[in-house]
Amino acid sequence: MVGEKSRSVYRKKRKRYFSGRRKQKEESEETAPDVYEIAASTPSTSRDENQLSDSDSKETVGSSRKKMKYADEELLLDSTDEEYTFNTEESEEYRLINVKNLSTALSKAHVCEKGTLTLEEDKSARAGLMSQFSLQCSSCEESSPLPTSSGVTQRGKSYDINRRVVYHAIESGCGYEGLATFCGIMNMPCLSKPAYYKQVDNILEALEDEAKDDMRKAGERLRQQILEENPEKDLDDTLDAVVSFDGTWAKRGFTSLTGVVFVISVDTGEVLDYHVLSKACQKCALNKAKCVNEEEFEEWLLEHECDINFAGSSPAMECEGAVVLWERSLERHNLRYRWMVSDGDSKAFNSVENIYGEIKVEKLDCVGHVQKRMGKHLLNLKARTKGKLADGKPIGGIGRLSDTRIKKFQKDYGLAIRQNTIRKSNPGRREVEVAVYGMKKNIIAILHHNVESNDPAKQHRFCPPGESSWCKWKQDKATGTSTYSSGNCLPDVFLDVLKPTFMTLSDSKLLERCVLGTTQNPNECVNSMVWVRCPKHKHHGAKVIRCAAASAVCHYHNGASSRLKIMERLCIPGGVCTRVATHAKDSKRLAKSDLQVMQKEKRRRQGERLLRTRREEALREAEGVTYEPGCF
Secondary structure: OOOOOOOOEOOOOOOOOOOOOOOOOOHHHHOOOOOOOOOOOOOOOHHHHOOOOHHHHOOOOOOOOOOOOOOOOOOOOOOOOOOOEOOHHHHOOOOOOOHHHHHHHHHHOOOOOOOOEEEEEEEEEEEOOEEEEEEEEOOOOOEEEEEOOOEOOOOOOOEHHHHHHHHHHHHHOOHHHHHHHHHHHOOOOOOOHHHHHHHHHHHHHHHHHHHHHHHHHHHHHHHHHHHHHOOOOOOOOOEEEEEEEEEEEOOOOOOOOEEEEEEEEOOOOOEEEEEEEEOOOHHHHHHHHHOOOHHHHHHHHHOOOOOOOOOOOOOOHHHHHHHHHHHOHHHHHOEEEEEEEEOOOOOHHHHHOOOEOOEOOEEEEOHHHHHHHHHHHHHHHHHHOOOOOOOOOOOOOOOOOOHHHHHHHHHHHHHHHHOOOOOOOOOOHHHHHHHHHHHHHHHHHHHHHOEOOOOHHHHOOOOOOOOOOOOHHHHHHHHOOOOOOHHHOEOOOHHHHHHHHHHHOOOHHHHHOOOOOOOOHHHHHHHHHHHHHOOOOOOOOHHHHHHHHHHHHHHHHHHHHHHHHHHHHOOOOOOHHHHHHHHHHHHHHHHHHHHHOOHHHHHHHHHHHHHHHHHHHHHHHHHOOOOOOOOO
16 A cells, blocks of 8 residues: 555565484494594503503493584575565564463454554664564554563563573673673673663672572572581581682782682682782772762762772782681681691681681691692792703703693602691691601602612602502512513603602691692682683772672582572572573583593693694794893
């Protein structure tokens, strides 16, 4: 009809799916190479082989997880196709729509005998990603409302779709700018910044409530375990616990405005408490620029809940965070964090050593960090030693103190400590002395075993005896065989060169702090979960980092399934697809974790790292100096 408004009519072709049987690959094509196979050039020491039990040596194949694949869809249609007639101004836009709302609207839509349905949008009623459509009859103009999303609550103005997309932006780490980019590419309207951060406030409250509930339960489980190990203790007594502590910053280089500290139980491996420290508040900075004078800003500040809770330097955040967590340990869990596993990078231990009065906090060292000291000391020794040694050759090179040799010393040093640890919360003094003696003997054995000597008996006098010894010379002596070869040893000149380093790292006080064999690996795991949600290369405000820290605690304890509880708190409950997605994510995480702890998989990774190091050394030696600051 002349002058009539063009209708948006869209008819989609029916897809035809393949329903036959797919061709199976030949057995030879399906057989994958053994992932545990290590190149022949990768060495395998007897020390490594003795760590494998019969059960661990059996090959275990985990189920493979397929990545989600999205079907390619055409976003632009050929306007010349007679199959499609539409208004280009409207139909190329996208909306996320609630299927239930669509079904309800279509079931109630009125259509006259000679009329057709038209889709109209009330743009004035749009709220973020929620759009208000209406299905209108062209004949009688009667319309049925079609909101694309339902409200979170009956009386509130928040919509389900808006809260869900903001929660996704927080969990994925894309933030407001990432959400705006997605909406822009999809040609969809986006939330305004004020609306986005209003949803952030609601999500922050739900995340922190869930995290506090998780940590409260973790404290109860830890108390129950300690009481079971110490029956003489009463239910209401203040108990002593072993915890690991570590801090992490939102920016590299110790100039960060925000930091997070975590306390994790060594016995249960669960997060007991955390604290976010901030030196900046975005609202304060914005409103200070808007206010006419200081009086107006001070008046606004009285009603403002500021994000700033720390005024010191960025490196001092770890010390301040430790004080906060230790001071409230009694209030939150009725626990004393009596033993503190730390990396020694800050004065955090000195800050809390006397926080419980007469009962001193004792320091324990992370075995992983102590092990790295061997590599660091030897690398520094190699860099400091210029010229040639007493035998007329340099300290580095093939058959000398190479990077590969340093990595092996570092690994053996860590094994010497771990093989003499005590699996007991509060060992006696005699037990500690025996463990430290065993560590010292093994450390000295590593030095003498790897340095050539004219007298093999003297060279291997510290190595453990017997057929099960990691020392091939001792094995040969016990079994009467001759498999040992001294060709891989360092020249005897290295004994005096390396001895001071080994003596320093076999100090009794240092080794006493390692007797429990504790590490900060759980802390590093939680730290990484925080910065997955708040990437360090982007700027994030304190509230977003608080969201990330609380979400990391929930995810660390309960996996991706923790999102279901959080979504219930936010009144945006998950459905079947949500449960399937979280279950798949958790299953993949557990399968990967099970694989990584297998001794055979560990040996494969170690072999690959060693092979890469050797290749890199060979390339650098062949190429010479190709990059050095200011040298070219």
